[in-house]
Amino acid sequence: MSGLTAEQRELRTVVRGLLEKESPEATVRAVMATDTGFDPELLAGLAGMGLPGLAVPEEQGGAGAGWVEQGVVFEELGRALACVPYLSTVGLAIPALLAAGDRSAIDRWLPGLASGERTATVALPEQAARWTTGGEALTATGAGPEWEVTGVAAHVLDGATAHLLLVVAVTDGGPTLFAVDPAHPGVQRTATTTSDHTRRFAHLEFRGAPAVPVGTVGAAGGVVGLALAHGRVALACEQVGGAARVLELAVEHARTRVQFARPIGSFQAVKHRCADMLVAVETARSAAWAAVRAVGTEELHLVSAVAAAVCADAYTTCASGFVQIAGGLGYTWEHSAHLYVKRSRGSAVLFGTPHQHRRLVADLASIREGRS
Structure with a gap:
């Protein structure tokens, strides 16, 4: 994403390096087969970097950064298909506690969540x-x-x-x-x-x-509504990371896979599909980061719903395109394509379907239009 500061770009580099080392595809597959389905060592590594508390105020045990930094982390987690309870804790529970504004609850539970010791x-x-x-x-x-x-x-x-x-x-x-x-x-x-x-x-x-x-x-209506808006932002960033990764893998395959004495990437149909995937990724990235920057503003509910719909469609499109470009290999268990297809499909309905998000956008836009 353009517009990141040098520190935020360094954060991206460090998080990606950690995930490439601690959560490669082989590790993801091994964790998938466990009873709990998450990697406690990876979670400890993320906690050791202070990532769960990035957007938590310093007086409440966090780093006092913001959702731009947290968005960087979510995008990298989505790119790696990281098996950790980060979205549930950081994307939903922490925003819910903060939105409730209950000082005793915040003091009791937030420090442990921000430190990564608890989920x-x-x-x-x-x-x-x-x-x-x-x-x-x-x-x-x-x-x-x-x-x-x-x-x-x-x-x-x-x-x-x-x-x-x-x-x-x-x-x-x-x-x-x-x-x-x-x-x-x-x-x-x-x-x-x-x-x-x-x-x-x-x-x-x-x-x-x-x-x-x-x-x-x-008063749970407003609290959960705000927490869910944060969850949509976090999930949108994850979806952008996953979509960008499958685009990288698809392009790499198109460059190296040879058919009829030519790389398949030289065929017009493959080039067009990769181009369509790139457009989808960049559109989703724009929507997701608009939502990230809307955190803390009155536009959050509307912009996060837009991002939820756009990023869900982009991720499923790119994951399906990856299967098509990979050909028969893309349908096998051993290939990575199905991991992204399943993650994209599950994410697309996690906090509501794209259709529901678009209905929400229409409703919120109508309300805003009525106030103007």
């Missing part, structure tokens, strides 16, 4: 692309600091391994964000399988699990 996730409502106050599967009863959560949350990102669960539950006062200790007997976590083995999800069942409200009771 967390957010159990989002089923209609993740647009916040609603009806139909949630979790309820909470109680008063003051003592509450209990009951119900089911499906498809929770990194829900089987997180040290802290932030869940949205319906109370008499409205939807509320709660912190739940997953080690309590009232929480049952079941790992679920998707086609993308580089990410892990879980089915969570709460049976009167003790919960601590985070922020004001009934």
Whole structure:
């Protein structure tokens, strides 16, 4: 990305070097086959560099940098298909805690998350692309600091391994964000399988699990909406990194693969497909980094939804194009193409589909137009 400072470019170089050393494709495949599905050594390496707390204020245990730096990290993680619970912790949970503005919750949990010693996730409502106050599967009863959560949350990102669960539950006062200790007997976590083995999800069942409200009771709508907007930004950066990487691999293959005594990259159809992939990558990069720079502004919800739709389409387009350029090799388990195809498809629906994001863009644009 153009416009990065020398320090931010150096950050990119250092993070890429770490990932190339600690998380090459062979390691990614090995981690995919484990029960937990993430690499604790890689997570420790990222934490050792202070990366989880890059965008966390210094007084709360972070580096006090910003989302440009964090966007650089997410792009590199997406490029490497890194198997770490970074998106759930840094892209969702930390923004949710900060958005809630609950000083006691921030002091209690944020330092451990910012240091990388602990991980967390957010159990989002089923209609993740647009916040609603009806139909949630979790309820909470109680008063003051003592509450209990009951119900089911499906498809929770990194829900089987997180040290802290932030869940949205319906109370008499409205939807509320709660912190739940997953080690309590009232929480049952079941790992679920998707086609993308580089990410892990879980089915969570709460049976009167003790919960601590985070922020004001009934105010989860705005908090989760803001956390989800940050999550869309982080995921968009990941998608740009993945799309750019498959473009690199496709071009490399087109240059070296020879058919009819010529590199296949000399054939017009292959050249056109690579050109289309390049356009998709650069369009996605522009959208993603516009969203990064919108963090902290009133434009975040709108711009992050645009980035979510554009980057999802770009990544799936490029990953599919890589398979086509690789030919028969691209359909084999041993080839890297399928890893990116599956990651691109899973990411495209992680926080809502591109269609839902476009609907959200239309709604937000209409609201803004009505105010002007």
